[in-house]
Amino acid sequence: MQSSLKCFKAYDIRGRVPDELNENISFRLGLAFAERFQPRTVALGRDIRHSSSTLLNALAHGLSQRGVDVLDLGLCGTEEVYWAAQQPGVDAGIEVTASHNPIDYNGMKLVLGGAIPVSGDSGLRDLERMTASSVEICPSGPAPVRAASFRQRYVDFLRAYMPPPGTHRLKVVVNPGNGAAGPLLEALSPHLPFELIRVNFDPDGSFPNGIPNPLLPENRSATSDAVAQSGADFGVAWDGDFDRCFLFDENGTFIEGYYIVGLLAEALLRATPGQKIVHDPRLIWNTIDIVSAAGGIAVQSKTGHAFIKERMRHEDAIYGGEMSAHHYFRDFGYCDSGMLPWLLVAKLISESGRPLSALVEERVRRYPASGEINRTVPDVRAVIEGIRTRYAGTGATDHTDGLSMEFPAWRFNLRGSNTEPVLRLNVESRADEALMRQRTTELLGLIDQLSSPAPAHL
Template identity: 75%
Template sequence: MVNGLSCFKAYDIRGKVPGELNEDIAFRLGGAFARRFSPRRVALGRDIRHSSEALLHALAHGLSAEGVEVLDLGLCGTEEVYWAAQQPGIDGAIEVTASHNPIDYNGMKLVLAGAVPVSGDSGLRDLEAATAASLGRAPSGLPPMIRADFRPSLVDFLARFTTPGGRRLKIVVNPGNGAAGPLLEALEPRLPFELVKVHFEPDGSFPNGIPNPLLPENRGATAEAVKRHGADFGVAWDGDFDRCFLFDENGDFIEGYYIVGLLAQALLQRSPGERVVHDPRLTWNTVEIVGEAGGTPIQSKTGHAFIKERMRREDAVYGGEMSAHHYFRDFAYCDSGMLPWLLVAELVKAAGQPLSALVSERIRRYPASGEINRTVGDVASVLRAVAQRYQDGEIDWTDGLSVQFPQWRFNLRGSNTEPVIRLNVETRGDEGLMREKTQQILTLIESLR
């Protein structure tokens, strides 16, 4: 797209630097944000990428040129920007981050007061149009900003979810040289746990690889540290730590799907009878756990803007996606990468059992394929053809194609940003059937490419 506006996605901004996203675009976006939403005070934060500080400064120039007071949060995660947006007198907040994307990417996540997301349906398209229409160039030099630090109050908030006493757990923490280290450092004195630190120092050159624990090749350091130190479990984060990924006491990676069920159970114990929102990709385990715990499961389209909107509408206590985004009513319905592992630690302490014991039965009861991606020429035509092939099942188009049979189900959906189709399959206690049906669908997709 002209003017580099391919960086505007469905929920946020993301692109290669400087071709798709640069300081001039950031400057124009800052002005567009100010004119569209008329904020008086906006907080800006950034991740550790080498391009992030310059982009933040350009944003600040754009905002301040329109009379907005800019607060500089410095190096922080998206979670800290969401927290800033919840504070009195803050009318909006933006995190400069490319999270788990390659090293030459950057991006931005935008929220309004109360951490309400700015997405394609709530102003992002307007910002794109205004940014494209502008010819402004980012000024040189430092912009007018006021240094702000809301981390102490966030630490106070997070510490409320832990309890003193009991066995002192040993937990491996791996920020992947991303932004989580400073918050963990501030939180550590308040925790009743021993932390074993891996790849802890923020480093924009990412000497140990891009922080993306969804990639199997990025899990080794956490798994090995858990085994070497005899830890109770391990946690790894993506670059802006709005997602965390868990490893059991054996160093085995736990798919995010089963953590959704575990956290739903934990939150319903604290708040009985509440609603829980989940995505449609893998559902049976979550629906069963929520029902057994006396809650009400509610299905929503995948994506943080959709989940947050549905949670607000339903006043849900928790929302979870198998991609390791976990949303909490107590956190302004936002996703947090810190609350999940703190809650899991409390569950492990209270149960007196290892983490593997808390999820192994659920994994056995509902084996799942994990998300499998395939590049295709035309996502819509593939979905239609697969729906025709499995038309004898119960079909749902809430988010892509979901088809349910008595003993197995699958979801097939297209990516929002590339010609990729994503498959998830689960069964009722039959791993062999899960593998058979997964291969069957993949073979069909291959024939349609």
């Protein structure tokens, strides 16, 4: 029997359907989850992918066979499962989603009561072992579930973060990318003091406009163009399960998530001074500068939602942000949300009377950044060690996550992917865009050089 399964990753489950993830694996996972955590009630949700309903049904079969009361939330986002798991009487939640992965993938994100994540060191490895060793076959037919919805309660929660009545009525482009965000936006819309311009709005698992992943530059034009054409105040695009949102200013310009972290940190510290803010190590100077100036305490954590959430709970941090557009909030069970950030930004724009570009332009000038650049390499560790050796003795070194090196006027972070032979590079400088670009080119050249096979000796 197998001891491991390819679909079990560091923080969640993700794999190609049906080779790496299928009904039988989902059913066995349901059995394992019930046995490992002994929940009485579990809330299940799903994204719009064609395989999601089938996988959710199989998961529900496994849970119910072990006596679990299964609540079916239907089509919803990951944060709606997080919200459900924070409600009285709900012991755990699982969202069936592959978010921004290719169309033939699917996966699951798992939390316990209070939306505490199930990750590699908190039970996911046990679930992998138990699932892999099982030979149970999923029953046919619909699983015994109870339809449930906590959406209206979640809408009520989100309303507290909206601009107050009577403020300037904004025009906002909203682009769910045909993912799961549309239904929640419709539930929110009667309460929003905005005019919504809908783009790629209807949920569609065939993804007629491409996989919803606005982090890729080629996926941004629909939102950017709609902002420019409609004269909107700003634009928002989401990934498939909308736990990340991506912002575009009034000119249709994409705003790197790094600068949104600083913007939200400053706003939250203004309301509650002296709090702690958790950030990832990839790009840090802008965040540290803003947090310090606002009277807060910046705390660095390893990249990844399980690490950020754990550190936030430990520090009782009010907010955590990653440059990849994951934003975490203490008031939301230390979970990441793709709805709270854009509502908070809308509130900032309304209250300040300043456009989004003006809210971030000074920060971009002070700390220009490369954005994350990915390179496929034959040996991730060897390349990182080669880069470390090249700059050894010339700057401060940190190994919180991969390799970070800091110099007086610039710094970089180089880290490997958890799932593939890919290096991820981020470079920033102090108010010197030319230097940032020069050092980025220099590092990419070194990565290519260290990745090339040594010449054969004749």
